[in-house]
Amino acid sequence: MGMPVMRNKVSLSLLSDDPPSRFLEKSVLPLDAAPIHVKTTGGAPRTSVLRNPNMEKLQKGYLFPEISIKHEAHLKKYPDAKVISLGIGDTTEPIPSVITSAMAEYVLALSTPEGYQGYGPEQGQMNLRKVIAEKVYPAMGIKESEVFISDGAQCDIARLQTLFGPNVTIAVQDPTFPGYVDNGVIVGQTGSADEAGKYAGIAYMRCAPENHFFPDLSRAPRTDVIFFCSPNNPTGHAASAAQLRELVDFARRNGSIIVFDTAYACVAQAGGLACLSTEEGRDAVRRVVGVYKDNARVLVDTFASLGKEVYGGTDSPYVWVRFPGHRSWDVFAEILEKTHVITVPGSGFGPGGEGFIRVSAFNSRDRVLEAAARLKKFLA
Amino acid sequence: MGMPVMRNKVSLSLLSDDPPSRFLEKSVLPLDAAPIHVKTTGGAPRTSVLRNPNMEKLQKGYLFPEISIKHEAHLKKYPDAKVISLGIGDTTEPIPSVITSAMAEYVLALSTPEGYQGYGPEQGQMNLRKVIAEKVYPAMGIKESEVFISDGAQCDIARLQTLFGPNVTIAVQDPTFPGYVDNGVIVGQTGSADEAGKYAGIAYMRCAPENHFFPDLSRAPRTDVIFFCSPNNPTGHAASAAQLRELVDFARRNGSIIVFDTAYACVAQAGGLACLSTEEGRDAVRRVVGVYKDNARVLVDTFASLGKEVYGGTDSPYVWVRFPGHRSWDVFAEILEKTHVITVPGSGFGPGGEGFIRVSAFNSRDRVLEAAARLKKFLA
Numbered sequence: 016m017g018m019p020v021m022r023n024k025v026s027l028s029l030l031s032d033d034p035p036s037r038f039l040e041k042s043v044l045p046l047d048a049a050p051i052h053v054k055t056t057g058g059a060p061r062t063s064v065l066r067n068p069n070m071e072k073l074q075k076g077y078l079f080p081e082i083s084i085k086h087e088a089h090l091k092k093y094p095d096a097k098v099i100s101l102g103i104g105d106t107t108e109p110i111p112s113v114i115t116s117a118m119a120e121y122v123l124a125l126s127t128p129e130g131y132q133g134y135g136p137e138q139g140q141m142n143l144r145k146v147i148a149e150k151v152y153p154a155m156g157i158k159e160s161e162v163f164i165s166d167g168a169q170c171d172i173a174r175l176q177t178l179f180g181p182n183v184t185i186a187v188q189d190p191t192f193p194g195y196v197d198n199g200v201i202v203g204q205t206g207s208a209d210e211a212g213k214y215a216g217i218a219y220m221r222c223a224p225e226n227h228f229f230p231d232l233s234r235a236p237r238t239d240v241i242f243f244c245s246p247n248n249p250t251g252h253a254a255s256a257a258q259l260r261e262l263v264d265f266a267r268r269n270g271s272i273i274v275f276d277t278a279y280a281c282v283a284q285a286g287g288l289a290c291l292s293t294e295e296g297r298d299a300v301r302r303v304v305g306v307y308k309d310n311a312r313v314l315v316d317t318f319a320s321l322g323k324e325v326y327g328g329t330d331s332p333y334v335w336v337r338f339p340g341h342r343s344w345d346v347f348a349e350i351l352e353k354t355h356v357i358t359v360p361g362s363g364f365g366p367g368g369e370g371f372i373r374v375s376a377f378n379s380r381d382r383v384l385e386a387a388a389r390l391k392k393f394l395a
Numbered sequence: 396m397g398m399p400v401m402r403n404k405v406s407l408s409l410l411s412d413d414p415p416s417r418f419l420e421k422s423v424l425p426l427d428a429a430p431i432h433v434k435t436t437g438g439a440p441r442t443s444v445l446r447n448p449n450m451e452k453l454q455k456g457y458l459f460p461e462i463s464i465k466h467e468a469h470l471k472k473y474p475d476a477k478v479i480s481l482g483i484g485d486t487t488e489p490i491p492s493v494i495t496s497a498m499a500e501y502v503l504a505l506s507t508p509e510g511y512q513g514y515g516p517e518q519g520q521m522n523l524r525k526v527i528a529e530k531v532y533p534a535m536g537i538k539e540s541e542v543f544i545s546d547g548a549q550c551d552i553a554r555l556q557t558l559f560g561p562n563v564t565i566a567v568q569d570p571t572f573p574g575y576v577d578n579g580v581i582v583g584q585t586g587s588a589d590e591a592g593k594y595a596g597i598a599y600m601r602c603a604p605e606n607h608f609f610p611d612l613s614r615a616p617r618t619d620v621i622f623f624c625s626p627n628n629p630t631g632h633a634a635s636a637a638q639l640r641e642l643v644d645f646a647r648r649n650g651s652i653i654v655f656d657t658a659y660a661c662v663a664q665a666g667g668l669a670c671l672s673t674e675e676g677r678d679a680v681r682r683v684v685g686v687y688k689d690n691a692r693v694l695v696d697t698f699a700s701l702g703k704e705v706y707g708g709t710d711s712p713y714v715w716v717r718f719p720g721h722r723s724w725d726v727f728a729e730i731l732e733k734t735h736v737i738t739v740p741g742s743g744f745g746p747g748g749e750g751f752i753r754v755s756a757f758n759s760r761d762r763v764l765e766a767a768a769r770l771k772k773f774l775a
Contacts, residue, residue, distance in 0.1 A: 067560025
C-alpha cells in the first residue's frame with residue numbers, strides 16, 4: 016500500500032460520495048522521486064472529519080450533473096440513439112480566427128525573453144480594461160481602473176457570496192440561475208429547503224408570464240442584496256430600460272446592492288482585446304452570435320406552431336416553454352425518451368420554474384433543425 | 396449621472412476601501428446599447444450592507460499587496476533606483492517552446508469545426524490526467540480518474556476550506572504560506588488574532604532551525620486537518636521521507652486529513668501534456684528549473700559567506716535567512732533602503748517567521764548576481 020499522504024488535489028474526491036478513508040490511501044511525490052512505501056497494520060485509515068454543514072442543505076444535486084446522469088442512462092438504454100443536446104448552455108461554433116490568432120501570438124511570445132510574463136496583473140491587463148471601458152461603457156464615465164477582468168461570472172458569484180458572508184439577506188428572481196442561491200446556502204445565508212425547494216431566508220421574486228417575467232416589487236421584501244440576471248437564465252427574458260429603472264429605484268429606497276449579471280450580454284475573454292478593438296473582431300463576434308440567434312428563432316417558431324406557450328429566444332440564447340399541469344422533470348424525461356433531445360427541467364432553476372422546460376439555442380444549425388423536426392413530430 | 400445599476404464585475408470594488416455607495420453609481424449595458432440616463436434627486440445612494448464579519452478578523456493586509464505598496468513608495472523616493480525583486484515568487488524565464496507550440500496549436504484549432512470545444516471537461520482533459528497518473532505517480536496504482544486538473548493550488552485551498560467549513564480544526568506549519576490560515580479565517584474556523592498574529596483556534600506547529608524545520612509532533616494537538624507544505628514556503632525546507640512517514644503516522648492515529656501542498660514540486664498546466672509526455676518536454680522543464688536552482692545556490696552562498704544563518708535553497712526556490720534580534724519588517728526596510736532589493740519579511744508567514752527574511756530565486760541570472768553583489772556590500 017502506498018504511503019498515505021494525501022495528494023494535493025483533493026477537491027474532487029471530497030465532493031464525491033467516496034468514504035473519507037479514501038483520502039488517506041495515496042500519496043503525491045515530486046516528479047522523478049522514487050515511490051515510498053510504508054507498512055501499515057490493519058485496515059484502511061479512518062477519519063471522522065466532517066464537511067461544511069451548509070453543504071448538506073443543498074438540494075439533491077446541481078442541476079447539470081443530474082442531467083448528465085440521465086443522459087448517460089439514456090445512452091445505455093439506446094446505444095444507437097443520435098442524442099441532440101439542447102440542454103446545458105454550451106457553444107458549438109468555432110471561435111473567429113481573429114480572436115484565436117491573437118491568443119496564439121500571445122502564447123508563442125511567452126517563449127521569448129521579451130514576451131514572457133510571470134504572474135499577470137491580478138485585475139487584468141490594463142489595455143484590455145481600457146478597451147472595455149471605452150467600447151462597452153461609452154460616454155458613461157467609466158474609467159479603466161473600474162473594470163476588473165475575472166475568470167468568469169460563476170467564480171465571481173461564489174466570491175461575492177463569500178464576501179457578503181452569512182449575515183446578509185438576498186433576493187433572487189424565481190426562476191433563475193441556481194448559482195446565486197447555492198452559494199448563499201454554502202456561506203450560511205439560509206435555513207433548509209422546503210418541499211418546493213425554497214430555502215428559508217431567501218426572498219424569491221416570482222417571474223412568470225403573468226407578470227411579464229418582471230417581479231412585482233410592490234410585494235417584494237427589502238433585502239441587503241438583489242441578484243438580477245438579464246437576459247434571464249432560464250426564461251430568456253431581457254428586462255426593459257423601464258423595468259431596470261424600477262428595480263434601481265426599489266434598491267435605492269431600500270439601500271440594497273444589486274448584483275447585475277449580464278452573462279449573455281456579450282463577450283470578454285482571452286481574445287477580448289482583438290475582438291473589441293477592431294471592426295473585424297466585432298463583426299466576427301456578431302456573426303457567431305447571429306448563428307445562435309437564428310437557432311433560437313427556429314426553436315421559438317417550432318413550439319409556437321404547435322400551440323405551446325413559448326417565451327424568451329429574443330436577444331437571449333434560451334427558449335422557455337410551458338407545459339401546464341405537468342412536472343418539469345416528467346416533461347424532460349418524456350421528450351428525451353421520445354425524441355432523444357436533451358432539454359433542461361425548469362424546476363431546476365427554482366420553484367417558479369415548475370411546469371416549464373428550458374431549450375438552449377447553443378448547437379449547430381443542422382442539429383437544431385433536426386431537433387425541431389423531432390419535436391414537431393412528438394408534440395403534434 | 397449614469398443609471399445606478401450595479402455593474403456585473405464588482406469583486407474589486409467590494410474589496411477596496413471605497414464607500415459602499417460607489418457600487419450604485421454606474422451601470423452595465425449590452426454591447427452596442429445606447430446609454431440610459433436616469434434623473435436622481437439628492438446625493439449619492441447609500442447602503443448599510445455589511446461584508447462577511449470574518450473578513451474583519453484578517454490581519455492588516457495580505458503580505459504581497461503590502462510589499463507592493465512599500466515597493467511603490469520606494470520608487471517615489473528613489474525614481475532612478477534599479478530595484479531588483481527577490482520578493483514574490485514570480486518566474487522570469489521564458490516558457491520552453493515545446494510547451495507554447497502545443498498551446499498555440501490547440502488555440503488555433505478552436506477556430507475549426509473539428510478543433511472547437513465548448514465547456515471543457517470539468518475535471519480536466521482525460522489524456523492529460525492519464526499522463527499525470529502514469530508519469531507523476533508511477534507504480535503507485537493511481538488511476539487517471541483520481542487525478543483532477545484545477546486552476547491552481549491557491550484556488551484549491553480556498554475551495555477546500557469552504558468544503559471543510561467553520562467547524563473544522565486545522566494545524567499549519569509556522570511559518571507557512573498564508574493562504575491556509577487566511578481562508579480558514581474567512582470561513583469562520585478561528586477567533587481573532589493576538590498581538591503576535593496567532594489566530595485563536597489554529598494549531599501553529601513551529602518549524603525552526605532548532606527542530607530542523609520539522610514540527611515536534613509529540614507536542615502538537617490533534618486537529619481535523621493538517622496543512623503541510625513541502626518544499627515549505629517560505630523556509631524552503633523539503634521534508635525527508637522519514638519525516639513524512641512520521642507525519643502520516645501522526646495523522647492516522649488522530650484520524651486527521653493531511654492536505655499536502657507540493658506547489659513547487661513541479662509543473663502541471665496548459666502545456667502540461669506536451670511537457671510530461673515527451674522526453675524533449677521533460678528536458679525543457681528541467682532546464683528552466685535548473686536556472687532557478689542555480690540562482691538559489693548563488694543566494695545561499697552569498698549569505699553563508701557573510702556568516703549568516705541561511706536555510707532552504709536546495710530543491711526549493713526560496714532561501715530563508717535569519718537576522719537574530721531584528722524584526723523582519725525592519726530588515727526588509729533596511730535592505731530595500733540600502734540595496735534597492737525587495738525581499739519578503741518572514742513574519743508575514745506566521746509568528747514563527749519573525750526574525751527571518753525570505754529571498755526568492757525567481758529572477759534572471761544577471762539580476763540575481765547583481766543583487767548578490769549589492770547584498771555582499773551591504774552586509775559586509
